[in-house]
Amino acid sequence: MCISHDSMHKRLATGGKKKAWRKKRKYELGRQSANPKLSTNKTAVTRKTRILDVVYNASNSKLVRTQTLLKRAIDQVDAALFKQWYLQHYGLDIGRKSSSSQERRRGETGTEEAKKSNHVMRKLEKQQRYRGLVVGLHLFAA
Template identity: 60%
Template sequence: MGYPSPDLMTTLIDGSGSTRPSPIPVQLQFLPGLIRRDSGLRAGRVLERGERGGGRRQKYRGERGSCLPRPDNMGISRDSMHKRRATGGKKKAWRKKRKYELGRQPANTKLSSNKTVRRVRVRGGNVKWRALRLDHGNYSWGSEAVTRKTRILDVVYNASNNELVRTQTLVKSAIIQVDAAPFKQWYLQHYGVEIGRKKKASAAKKEATEGQEAEPATEEANKSNHVTRKLEKRQQGRKLDPHIEEQFSSGRLLACISSRPGQCGRADGYILEGKELEFYMKKIQRKKGKGAGGAA
């Protein structure tokens, strides 16, 4: 079988997608190296026999471009239709995706003063609140049965992923530090005892006691007999964990988030106490030790 006549013209498609006639003989199609080297057709290509130019699928976007069509099945899906079988075989998608099988991207709530909460309409017309940025929450002091709104200061530990600590992400069960001031004020009002005072030097302490001897007398004089008896009664059952008292001195309390910020839009939780507090203090201390060892 011989080559076609050299007088035949071939159709070329250039980088912009438009077709144009070319004086290149058909037999040179069998020599692509010559075409690229001699005719400088890097921006275009010779159409194959029976192929039409100008269509969306045939559009040539250059060497770095892609001529594949855009997929219409993008999105996060929680169905098993697209998963392989236990044997490793690939399933045939015999139905389209369903709304009830959708998945949404995680909230990844960040610690930020710029509070941002989004309203999300979900199945049944119900509403979820997606917190994207938060810095406040309601925290409960269980042993004292008191809850106060306080500021979240830092994320210090997460059992699932250290990356969530580095990025300051607020998720359920994250261990955080909250401002101790609201609880300190309540304790003073409820028991009449100021906790969390930093220990001063002995010399400064003596000078302070001499000048402040008259102050407690005036404060006690201002309190009524009823208030005094009430505070004395409360003092009988007062018991403060040494670890918590130490945290009050630093002005930061360790707490745990018990709500789901990405679902309800709030970062509420409770103050750590007892065995749970000791456990997480050891974990945090061990983590600090590892960090110091790695830096050295």
């Protein structure tokens, strides 16, 4: 039994069965959907995200070409949700240039950030110990 993307197995509009007039073809073959969990090693936090592309797979390059998701495959994902979580968790906005360089170009004064309570500041300082990103990640997160 396999997952098939054809209409040969369906019934007619009248309710009768269709007669099989040929065998199944390879291009009609389907696969079970992958339910991957993506996370970082250090923080042990898992979030849902959108997978854009499979970049590398150590076991076989055909798996990259067919976009097959396996364990230890390197995937390209949508970074919007990760950046949002990182800003909330660590208080740092990744993927954007510093505000001072933008102010110099525009010649404007930037708006001040919302003041945070002492409790929030202590929590962010405590979480800074476990913060770790790959060097140059901001180049890819843009």
